[in-house]
Amino acid sequence: MSDQTRKRVSCTLFLALTLISLINGDDINSIQLNDDVLGLIVFKSDLQDPSSHLSSWNEDDNSPCSWSYVKCNPKTSRVTELSLNGLSLTGKIGRGIQKLQHLKVLSLSNNNFTGNIIALSKNNNLKKLDLSNNNLSGSIPSFGSISSLQYLDLTGNSFSGTLSDEFFNNCSSLRFLSLSQNNLQGQIPSTLFQCSVLNSLNLSSNGFSGNPSFVSGLWTLQRLRTLDLSFNALSGSIPLGILSLHNLKELHLQGNQFSGSLPSDIGLCPHLNRVDLSFNRFSGELPRTLQKLSSLTHFDLSNNLLSGEFPAWIGDLNGLVHLDFSSNGLTGKLPSSVGNLRSLKDLILSKNNISGEIPESLESCKELEIIQLKGNGFTGSIPDGLFDLGLQEMDFSGNGLTGLIPRGSSRLFESLTMLDLSRNSLxxxxxxxxxxxxxxxxxxxxxxxxxxxxxxxxxxxxxxxxxxxxxxxxxxxxxxxxxxxxxxxxxxxxxxxxxxxxxxxxxxxxxxxxxxxxxxxxxxxxxxxxxxxxxxxxxxxxxxxxxxxxxxxxxxxxxxxxxxxxxxxxxxxxxxxxxxxxxxxxxxxxxxxxxxxxxxxxxxxxxxxPLVINPNSYGNGNNNEGTNGNRASNSSGKSHRGMFLSVSVIVAISAAILIFSGVVVITLLNATVRRRLAFVDNALESIFSGSSKSGRSLVMGKLVLLNSRSSRSSSSSQEFARNPESLLNKASRIGEGVFGTVYKAPLGDQGRNLAVKKLVPSPILENLEDFDREIRILAKAKHANLVSIKGYYWTPEMQLLVSEYIPNGNLQSKLHEREPSTPALSWDARYRIILGTAKGLAYLHHTFRPPTVHFNLKPTNILLDEKYNPKISDFGLSRLLTTQDGNTMNNNRFQNALGYVAPELECQNLRVNEKCDVYGFGVLILELVTGRRPVEYGEDSFVILSDHVRVMLEQGNVLECIDPVMEQEYSEDEVLPVLKLALVCTSQIPSNRPTMAEIVQILQVINSPVPHRMMDSF
Incomplete structure (x- = not known):
């Protein structure tokens, strides 16, 4: 019998038997006993069982109690438990399961069930329901009518939507609840607090949001032992009252947006053994009550805004196995009491402001496996005893350590996998x-x-x-x-x-x-x-x-x-x-x-x-000839030698004449060119002088503000002209790049702030006329997405470029250096930055004269105004840093451009080609969409972003590349075409990359309501 035929027969039997049951009630006991057989057969008909695990399920049997994975009540012979965990089953949970009215345990975890679970909401006798790690979807129905339910695990599915207020209406028996790793959103229903006997609550890895009042309500669940709300969007401060959770053993709040101080009574939960509050926005000092958590084994406060001195009482937590306070603002010294942590395996304190020497008492922590002190202010030498431990990872980089590297011991030789002592003074x-x-x-x-x-x-x-x-x-x-x-x-x-x-x-x-x-x-x-x-x-x-x-x-x-x-x-x-x-x-x-x-x-x-035959070789082969013969041979040799020398002299003289003639011709040509250049310079000077009322001032040591009266009237400008170094020392330093250091100074009209870039030395900067000409050309670039050039200051020793001041910083700080308290860039803002940058580059490539290639496109050169509109800076500055014969400057200055330059170039190269800008723009798109850097180094490898995204696209997993901090606020119809466009821009072959004008058109189509299938060809 085929699967389709069996399915039709089973469905027919199901309907027929249901109808008989409705007509006759409970009078026919044999039919009642067969309800479980029929229900399981109908349930099986909706499944695919590739390994035939359910082959013993036979529709001709009178009872299913002998079937595999089925358990029955021995007195009533009714099915009470169905456990099909990890059998690689696929299909839907159909209505056949509704016939199992005496079912108490249903466990279908680690399969590939799809569809919704509405059919399960009517099994009133269920005590345990485990559907974890499947592919179920839709909304979660209310289980409020199942008063007997004690265990509910829906972990690792694709459920979405919100939980209704009735979800926990009747949860007086519920002891275990896990809805983690789904796509649930909204606030957690307040009826949750009616689950008075709840022992374990796991709502992690969803999109739940909430405020402090919600968090306060949780502390009414006094029997709670495990609370996991990690990786949601919960916010606000945690109020006092945690003391009431007297039985709490595990507290996981990491990956949310909690702020404010840590509640002082958190240390009064005597049974806590795991506390993870990492990746939030907690601030202030650590409450001293934490030292009372004598049972604590796992303590993670990393990636917050905590301050104050590192606690001296840390040694009182002598049961600690894992301690992570990294990426905070802790100060002071690492106390010697840390040596009391005899069970400690992981000590992670990187990226704080801890100073002083590494305490030798750490040698007493014999169980240490990982110690990371990166990016602090530790001084002194590395304690020799640390190299006698069985460490696996040791990272002391970015400190001020001195002295020798300890030699190590046999125990360390067999255990160490990672050693980083970089950026010290060893x-x-x-x-x-x-x-x-x-x-x-x-x-x-x-x-x-x-x-x-x-x-x-x-x-x-x-x-x-x-x-x-x-x-x-x-x-x-x-x-x-x-x-x-x-x-x-x-x-x-x-x-x-x-x-x-x-x-x-x-x-x-x-x-x-x-x-x-x-x-x-x-x-x-x-x-x-x-x-x-x-x-x-x-x-x-x-x-x-x-x-x-x-x-x-x-x-x-x-x-x-x-x-x-x-x-x-x-x-x-x-x-x-x-x-x-x-x-x-x-x-x-x-x-x-x-x-x-x-x-x-x-x-x-x-x-x-070339092979040259020795003229002396002729006649030297016969040594037995007489005197006359030798003379004849010698005279013959002289004749050949004379002929050879004559030819050589002729060639040499001819070459000398040609070289001399070439030198004369080149000298005459150079003189002609110099005269023509002088004529052009004089003509340009006349044009500039005639077109300006005040004339073109080329006096060195003068602050020139183009199209402004400030160079004459502003007191700050006059002070700047008198002592520019002094004013720069007082001005705010706001950045540094390959072209120089940037300051904010009040030089504009009415003291308006301008950006002043102190340029790095370059041969072309030594000539005032060349410098003035280049700056005036760049100042003509007028576009909403370009930083406008305002003027310059020049002396032989110092050259400054003055431009408009953009107060909101650069894209680098907003994308890669964001503080936890600062909101992440939304997709709308990122798209606005992508489109605006494209328009600015298109203007430079196709509209501005002369056409200009940026050379150094990267996030630090994308400035953002108050509305996050991008403004490109440093365009055209590469011409100021090249010699007049076209040779580029020392390319060490471009080391930080690694990853942005096209693959046909070396990582530190620049050349006059607009396709290089297109490649850099493509990398910039990938950064904005993924939130990752163009090249990322790991412990044993490095990842090139464009290669990674291209592979993920080919595998059909490209959505996994999208920056998770955007939290589903983007449209896939926009993000996917933009990612494809970025991969086209980063093509290995320059001719395959579109122009910036084409890119602007494509981006405008992507953001329009018109279907944008044009990207399917990319």
Whole structure:
């Protein structure tokens, strides 16, 4: 019998038997006994059972009590329990389940049931209902009529909507309730407080909202042992009254928007063993009553706004296993009483303002596995005893620690997986014992003062994935076997004083994705073995003394995206294929003779020297000839030598004549060009003088405010002209970027604030006329989404650019540096920023004359006004920081642009191409939609945002990329096309990227009511 036929027969039987029951009541006992058989068969007919777990369910049986997963009451033979957990069943919970009127336990967890659960709301005898981890949806019906229900678990489904006020009308028996990991919203019904015997309440990971009065009502549930409201949108302060929860053991409020002080009576719950209040907005000092929580094992207050000194009473909580106070504003010293925490495994205090030395008493915490003190003000040396513990992770980065790295013990050698001592002032040798950390995956010792060699024992770290030794004053050569670890993915040795050559063995790092050896004194050729690194994405070799030709085999590295080989002694042609054919000038400049149309200067090729036959070889082969024969041979040799020399002299003379002629011609041409340029300059000066009443002032040391009278009348402007450095010292410093430092100063009309950027040195800034001309061109750019240029100040020693002041800060601070107390950007605001930025760039590319490429588009250069309208800053400044012959400035200034520059360029490159702006704009879109940075580094890998989103889109999971802080307030019909547009903008092939004018049109279509299917082609 087919499934469809069986289903039709079962449904017919169900209807027939129901009709007979209605007619005859309870008189036919055999039919009543078969209600359970019929109900289960009808229930099975709505399911798919790929593993035939329900094969014993036979519709011809008189009773289901012998069926698998079914239990009956032995006296009545009625079904009381149905447990189908984890059987990979799919389908819906149909009406057949309604026939099981004596059912007390229904457990269908960890399957793939879909649809709603309305059919279950009429089973009046249910005591336990477990539907967790399925794919059920719709609203949750009221279970108010089921007075017997004691256990209700709907965790991990897709239920949505709000809970009705009647949901908890009759919950006097309910002891366990979990609705976590659904899509429920709105306020939690006040009838919840009628569930007087509730022991465990879990409403986490939904969208519930509420105010302090709701939270206050929770404390009436005096039998509550576990309360989990984490990851919702609950807000307000927590009122006093928690003391009434005398039986509470676990309190989870993390991931909400609670604010205010911690309730002082929270420490009076004697049985609390887990408290997690992280990722909220709690402020103030820690209440002293917390020290009474003697049963506490897990204590997490991270990512709040707490202040005050680190509590000295922390040692009284001697049962603590996990302590996390990271990302707050705690001050003072870490007390020695922390050594009393003998059971402590995790100590996480990163990103506070704790100072002083690391207490040696920590050595008494023998169970410690993780210690993170990153980003504080700790000083002194690292206690040797910490390296005798069985630590797994140790992060002391970003402090002021000095002295030596302890050598460690056998216990640490076998346990440590992550060690970060970067950004301190450690010195001395890196101990050779570092090679004994057999499980170490992440090692970061960068930004210290070791002044020692790279320990060769590094080769023994077979599990190492990240090795970062940047800027640590390292000397000597790179160990030959540094790449013995087949798992190494990131190797950074840049910014040291390393010498010698790049070892051939570096080609053994088969997993390497990032190799950075820049800013050293490395010599010799680039080894061909680098072509073995098939997963390599970033290669940085700039500012060394590398010589020879670039191995052509490197062009076969298909995954290579970013390369910089500038400022070496390399010669010859670039490899064919790969990223090398699209390298920018600044990735190549500063070499002896690389052959590229982007570079000026000689092109040197290593070609075989021509074969020259020695003229003396003729006649020298026969030594037995007589005197006459020798003379004949000698005279013949002289004749040939004379002929050879004559030809050489002729060639040399001809070459000299040609070179001399070329020099004369070039000199004459240069003189002509100089005369023409002088004529053009004089003509321009006349035009400017004739078009202005006051004339064009080019007096150095004068503050020039274009189109304003403030340069003459404002007292602050006059003071600025007299002593600009003094005024800048008094002004507010509001930012710093690759082009200079920005201040806020009252220089406009009636003391209006303007932004003053003190520009970094550049050759073009040394010429007042060139500087004045460039600034006046940029000042003509007038657009609602561009920061307007107001003027400048120039002396040979200092050049300042004056522009309008935007008071609301930049996109970087709103997107990536947001304080927990600051609301996240809404989707409407993000879309407004995307569209406005696109319009500003389109104006620069297509309307403004001359067309201008931004070069350095990123969130710090997107300023926001009071209504979150974007204004692009720093446009066109790249021309102020290039020499007159077109060579770009030192590209170290663009290191913070990593991730925004197109893949055909090296990570620090810029070039005149509007498609580069399009790529950077695409990355900016991805940042705004996902809330993530363009490149994110983990412990053992790094993620390029555009690659990640592209993979998620191909897998059909792109919605998981959307910034979770937007909390479903966006429209998928807008977000998905915008994400697709971003991926088109970040295409690997520049010609595939749209223009900014096309992008503006697409964005306007996306936001219009007209269907925007045009994005489906992307």
């Amino acid at each position: 010195n001395g040798n890196i101990p050779g014992e570092v090679g004994l950390f057999i499980h170490l995956r992440y090692l970061n010792l960068s930004w210290n003062n070791f002044n020692t060699r790279v320990p060769p024992e590094i080769e023994f770290l077979q599990n190492l994935t990240v090795l970062d030794l940047r800027n640590s004053a390292l000397i000597g050569s790179i160990p030959a076997d540094i790449c013995e670890s087949q798992s190494l993915q990131i190797l950074q040795l840049d910014g040291n004083s390393l010498t010698g050559s790049i070892p051939e063995g570096i080609g053994n790092c088969s997993s390497l994705k990032l190799l950075s050896l820049s800013h050293n004194n490395i010599t010799g050729p680039i080894p061909k073995s680098l072509s073995n690194l098939e997963q390599l994405k970033i290669l940085k070799l700039e500012v060394n003394k590398l010589s020879g030709e670039i191995p052509k085999e490197l062009g076969e590295l298909q995954n290579l995206l970013l390369v910089n080989i500038s400022f070496n002694r390399l010669i010859g042609r670039l490899p064919d294929g790969g990223v090398f054919q699209s390298l920018d000038q600044s990735a190549l400049q500063g070499n002896l003779g690389i052959c590229s149309p982007l570079l000026r200067g000689p092109c040197t090729l290593n070609v075989p020297k």
